[in-house]
Each structure stands twice: as C-alpha cells, then as structure tokens.
Amino acid sequence: MESRILLLGPVRAGKTTAIRAISDIDTVDTEVRPSDEVALLKATTTVAMDLGVVRLDERDRIVLYGAPGQERFDFMWEILLEQCEGVLLLIDDTAHDPVADLAHYHALLMRPGQKRRPWMVGVTHFDGRSDHDLARYDTVLRPARAACGCLSCSPPVQALDARDSDEVRALLIGLAAMLEVQQRFRNRPCLA
Ligand SMILES: Nc1nc2c(ncn2[C@@H]2O[C@H](COP(=O)(O)OP(=O)(O)OP(=O)(O)O)[C@@H](O)[C@H]2O)c(=O)[nH]1
Ligand SMILES: [Mg+2]
Helix, strand or coil: CEEEEEEECCCCCCHHHHHHHHCCCCCECCEECCCCHHHHCCCCEECCCEEEEEECCCCCEEEEEECCCCHHHCHHHHHHHHHCCEEEEEEECCCCCHHHHHHHHHHHHHCCCCCCCCEEEEEECCCCCCHHHHHHHHHHHHHHHHHCCCCCCCCCEEECCCCCHHHHHHHHHHHHHHHHHHHHCCCCCCCC
8 A cells, every 4th residue: 555644844843854764765855055044943944845755564655745844835735735645743842832833733734624634743852851741732632632533633642753764664654554544434524
C-alpha cells in the first residue's frame, strides 16, 4: 500500500529535517536563505515543499511531503493537503507560544469543509523532558476529543526528535496504521 503523508507545522518545527532523516531516496527540497525575521531562527527555510519516500516493508511505502512553515506560503498547505491522506503535524516546543501554534493548525485541519484525515502531533525540540510536559497541548485537543473518538478528532500527541530517523519512523508507522484502519472502516462517521 502507498500512503501520502504531509508534514505540516510552523517554521523550525523540523519538517525538512524529519524527511531528510528518513527518506530512502534523495529528497527534493526548496530551501532558500530567508530574507525576513525567519533569518533570526534559521539559515534556510522551505519555500514550496519537500519530497521524500520511505519504504516501511515489502508491501508498504509512504510518500512524504513537507510544507513550508511560513504563513505567506500557506496557499501551499491546501495544495499539499489535497494530495495527502494523513498529516504529521510538528510543533516546536521551544517556540514563543507552541500551544497557540497547535490551536492554529488544529483549526485548519478541523475547520468545516476540510476533509477529515487521520493525523498526529509530534512535539519537537522536546529534548528528553518528561512526557508530563506534553499535557499542556491537551487544552487544545480536549474539546474535539470529548465530542468524537474518530482518528481525526483524537490525534495522538508524542515527543519527537526530528533528527532521529528511528523516532520519525516509529511515528510514521503509527500514522500508516491509522490510515489503514480508516480505509477499512471508510464509512465510520465523524460525530463532531
Ligand atoms: N535540539 C533539537 N533540534 C531539533 C529537533 N528537531 C529538529 N531540530 C532542529 O531544528 C531545526 C529544524 O529545521 P527544519 O527542519 O529546516 O525546520 P522546518 O520545519 O522544515 O522549517 P521551515 O521549512 O522553515 O518551515 C534543524 O536545525 C534541526 O536539526 C529536536 O527535537 N531537538
Ligand atoms: Mg522546511
């Protein structure tokens, strides 16, 4: 089975890094030196998309797309979302307000009219802290979770070092399993 997964999230969350860490092919990327305040955060930024491929086993492979984090390229988010069955949302835990970042992307993925997709949250730059520190993200996810237990309303949240190919792979295997479950029970309604 071939799945297409979009890595979405703010600048510096680790989308390009994760795809480079795990891809079995030379990745395609669109990195440029930033000309604005992003230059304070990092040397290069994605302006269109990343592309990689990871083979999970004999049968399954995932095509990975990486979105640009900058809001001014948000038109690419919709184009890439259209191509993808699942989303791995990366949130930089050290950003100014990472809970607000999650709320922003949650609103995008859950807005009326948006196709419901299985998705997961990978919290990056977490660097070995206790998983209890992930609880603050529940404030965003709790209302939708309480309304419906479907794979789109109840995304798992996990710490992730985007540089670590084993960690990225483990998350993607989980997400691929969610996609398979969704395909088997295609008609299961979202109650939210
Ligand atoms: N310490 C630490 N660094 C990380 C972690 N995950 C990613 N990084 C680093 O954070 C930076 C992320 O940069 P990118 O992968 O370019 O981020 P991006 O999400 O593609 O950003 P844009 O393309 O600008 O939207 C890289 O320098 C990574 O090495 C982590 O868990 N811990
Ligand atoms: Mg990038």
